[in-house]
Amino acid sequence: MENDINITVIDREGETHKIKAPTDMAMNIMEVVRSFELAPEGTIGVCGGMAMCASCQCYIKSDIALPEMQDDEEAMLSEAFYVKENSRLGCQIQLTPEMEGLEIELAPES
Numbered sequence: 702m703e704n705d706i707n708i709t710v711i712d713r714e715g716e717t718h719k720i721k722a723p724t725d726m727a728m729n730i731m732e733v734v735r736s737f738e739l740a741p742e743g744t745i746g747v748c749g750g751m752a753m754c755a756s757c758q759c760y761i762k763s764d765i766a767l768p769e770m771q772d773d774e775e776a777m778l779s780e781a782f783y784v785k786e787n788s789r790l791g792c793q794i795q796l797t798p799e800m801e802g803l804e805i806e807l808a809p810e811s
Contacts, residue, residue, distance in 0.1 A: 706798060711762070711806040712739050724798050730791030730805060731757035744810055750792035755781035757791035758808035765803050767794055783808045 704725035710718045710733075722733045731746045734757070748754035752773040758781055761767065767789065770778075774793045778784050788808065796803075 704798070706796065706801040706803070708733070708796075708800070708802070709762075709804040710734060710737070710739050711804075713807050713809060722796055724796045724800075728796055730759060730794045730796065732792075733796065734791060734807065740807060745807070746792060748792075752777050752790055752793055755790060755808075756810070758783070758788055759791045759805040760785055760808060761787045761789055762804040762806055763802060765800050767800070781808075 705721040705723055708720055708722050710720065712718060718737065718739055720733070720737055722728070728736070729750065731750055734740055734745055745757050747756040755777050758778070770789065771793065774790050777790060778788055781788070791805070
């Protein structure tokens with residue numbers, strides 16, 4: 702579809718998945734990972750995308766402009782495990798056409 706972008710997701714087992722993700726459905730990274738079943742059910746998006754659990758933490762591997770991190774995301778990451786400099790919460794990043802080529806790696810399960 703013309704509103705899809707190519708993204709790469711490295712799952713928690715290290716397997717690389719190249720997928721076409723829709724940008725016209727107001728989906729965030731967490732929802733895309735769940736819909737493509739790239740993490741076992743119940744292990745990602747536990748809080749429903751409210752930036753309250755960090756189960757959707759991912760590492761941004763590509764140099765693509767993303768929305769600024771908001772206070773609630775920053776606060777959650779300050780308490781999460783396995784946080785790196787490039788950590789973000791997938792639930793807080795809505796996919797847009799400008800994110801073509803995005804590459805992420807799912808953080809280990811806490």
